[in-house]
Amino acid sequence: MALRDMFIALSENKVLNEAAKKYGLKMGAQHVVAGTTIEETIASIKALNKQGISCTVDNLGEFVFEKSEALAAKEQIINMIEAIHNSGVDAHISLKPSQLGLDIDKAFCLDNLMDIAEVAANYNNFINFDMENYARLHDSFELMETINAKYNNIGTVIQAYFLESIENIEKYKNLRLRIVKGAYKEPSTIAYQDKATIDANYISLIEYHLLNGSFTSIATHDHHVINHVKKFAETHAIDKDKFEFQMLYGFRTDMQQALAKEGYHFCVYVPFGSDWYGYFMRRLAERPQNMALITKQVFTK
Numbered sequence: 420m421a422l423r424d425m426f427i428a429l430s431e432n433k434v435l436n437e438a439a440k441k442y443g444l445k446m447g448a449q450h451v452v453a454g455t456t457i458e459e460t461i462a463s464i465k466a467l468n469k470q471g472i473s474c475t476v477d478n479l480g481e482f483v484f485e486k487s488e489a490l491a492a493k494e495q496i497i498n499m500i501e502a503i504h505n506s507g508v509d510a511h512i513s514l515k516p517s518q519l520g521l522d523i524d525k526a527f528c529l530d531n532l533m534d535i536a537e538v539a540a541n542y543n544n545f546i547n548f549d550m551e552n553y554a555r556l557h558d559s560f561e562l563m564e565t566i567n568a569k570y571n572n573i574g575t576v577i578q579a580y581f582l583e584s585i586e587n588i589e590k591y592k593n594l595r596l597r598i599v600k601g602a603y604k605e606p607s608t609i610a611y612q613d614k615a616t617i618d619a620n621y622i623s624l625i626e627y628h629l630l631n632g633s634f635t636s637i638a639t640h641d642h643h644v645i646n647h648v649k650k651f652a653e654t655h656a657i658d659k660d661k662f663e664f665q666m667l668y669g670f671r672t673d674m675q676q677a678l679a680k681e682g683y684h685f686c687v688y689v690p691f692g693s694d695w696y697g698y699f700m701r702r703l704a705e706r707p708q709n710m711a712l713i714t715k716q717v718f719t720k
């Protein structure tokens with residue numbers, strides 16, 4: 420079994436996910452997860468804000484098939500929105516519809532999302548709808564549209580590996596969009612498989628959204644893309660206030676700080692919570708070099 424498949428299989432193992440919740444951040448996960456509690460996470464956000472970096476905060480959670488779990492996730496997200504407001508940090512929320520009940524009942528999920536969006540709107544905060552696998556894509560877009568029609572404080576994600584990504588970006592051209600390459604395993608009937616094709620489509624989607632003038636979050640650790648975007652923005656006189664770079668918490672921190680120092684808006688995706696195991700395994704699957712995070716801790720203990 421390839422290393423990537425092994426880590427994906429580990430990330431999907433419910434028993435291991437449950438077991439890991441009982442312990443604090445282990446195995447090096449503390450390098451890529453900001454904290455298990457809201458207090459720890461706010462402290463991590465403050466440290467990033469001090470470096471001129473804003474944050475988008477994600478309450479980690481996997482395998483939500485019970486309404487009680489979705490309600491608990493909603494409560495935790497609302498508590499985080501309140502903590503962001505009360506502490507005055509520069510941060511907004513990223514969420515996944517599946518954590519709020521999409522796989523249980525779409526109407527129930529919509530109610531939960533509405534409650535969150537209302538609290539965020541009251542505090543003048545923004546919500547990003549992360550996009551998951553293709554099976555959830557259209558339902559997630561539909562929920563996002565319904566909520567945005569009422570609160571107008573929502574943005575979402577376009578995944579460049581999808582064949583339909585160009586239609587989706589045209590459809591949502593007026594929204595604040597995070598553009599990514601795409602993280603899930605999808606078949607060739609719906610998604611490009613070849614890295615060069617995905618990378619080329621990724622660049623053309625970013626250019627499209629930058630040129631049409633809506634706010635663009637370029638979420639990547641790929642320095643080739645980042646350098647291209649810097650040149651493109653300069654050539655086309657695109658104001659630095661119209662876009663930002665995003666990376667995951669704990670990755671390429673030197674580059675995060677350098678870009679912020681150069682005057683680019685930079686936003687770090689900050690995952691938190693006790694349900695860290697699946698997220699951590701997916702980061703290991705994405706890039707085998709991330710194994711260094713584990714090894715380092717084993718050898719320093």
Ligand code: FAD
Pocket residue numbers: 548549550551576578599600601602603638639640641642643665666667670671687688705706
């Ligand atoms: P890759 O294609 O993985 O890497 C390209 C090159 O960049 C590598 O060859 C290497 O040279 C360099 N590189 C990459 N990582 C490193 C590193 N750690 N250290 C040194 N060099 C490195 N996916 C979704 O499907 N839905 C989402 O909602 C979503 N949200 C995201 C939010 C953020 C903030 C980020 C950063 C990613 C998100 N993703 C999401 C994941 C995304 O789709 C990709 O799977 C992931 O970012 C890997 O692709 P990449 O563009 O970072 O670079």
